[in-house]
Amino acid sequence: MSPFSSAADGTGVPDMMRMTIVQGEAKASSDPRIEMSTILGSCVATCLFDPVSRVGGMNHFLLAEPPAHVRSQAFDSDYGLFLMELLINEMLGLGASKSRMRARLYGGANLNPDLSPIGTANAVFARQFLERERIPCVFEDLEGVQARRIQFRPASGQVRARLVTADVAPKEKPLGRPQSALGTVELF
Numbered sequence: 270m271s272p273f274s275s276a277a278d279g280t281g282v283p284d285m286m287r288m289t290i291v292q293g294e295a296k297a298s299s300d301p302r303i304e305m306s307t308i309l310g311s312c313v314a315t316c317l318f319d320p321v322s323r324v325g326g327m328n329h330f331l332l333a334e335p336p337a338h339v340r341s342q343a344f345d346s347d348y349g350l351f352l353m354e355l356l357i358n359e360m361l362g363l364g365a366s367k368s369r370m371r372a373r374l375y376g377g378a379n380l381n382p383d384l385s386p387i388g389t390a391n392a393v394f395a396r397q398f399l400e401r402e403r404i405p406c407v408f409e410d411l412e413g414v415q416a417r418r419i420q421f422r423p424a425s426g427q428v429r430a431r432l433v434t435a436d437v438a439p440k441e442k443p444l445g446r447p448q449s450a451l452g453t454v455e456l457f
Contacts, residue, residue, distance in 0.1 A: 297326030297359035301424040309376030310416045311388035316373040318426035319365035325423025328352040333394030374409040
């Protein structure tokens, strides 16, 4: 599992366990003690929840889709297209039903006005993906110019989102691309 921490309060009942979701990850859980968290700039996080099975999950993607000429080939996990499918499949594996899933979308900020609006492209992709898959989006906090900190309890579907001021927001850096990665996107 991803890094998380837990502390006991002396009563024998464990506290919430924090699981950090970083760029290129998708995780699902039905454990009521898990709280997933992430910080987003231009990236988008999708929080999915099935209220009947009480299974939820979060992903964190850096770019929307690979270029058209590599969609039929393998591509790396930075793309929303891969991470949305991965999140749905992880939830299905834990007993969720796609027909009951509800989504909340976060992120997609355009932090630097001198760069192309990657955040907006990510937000558009996330909305269109959910529409194509017939997964209702019950809430979104997308675009704008500020980073966000997201905390999500997957077993209950509860989310807390806070804006992060620019001076404390992490500077998003692209993940190192492995030699086997395909595509023509190059980030600076």
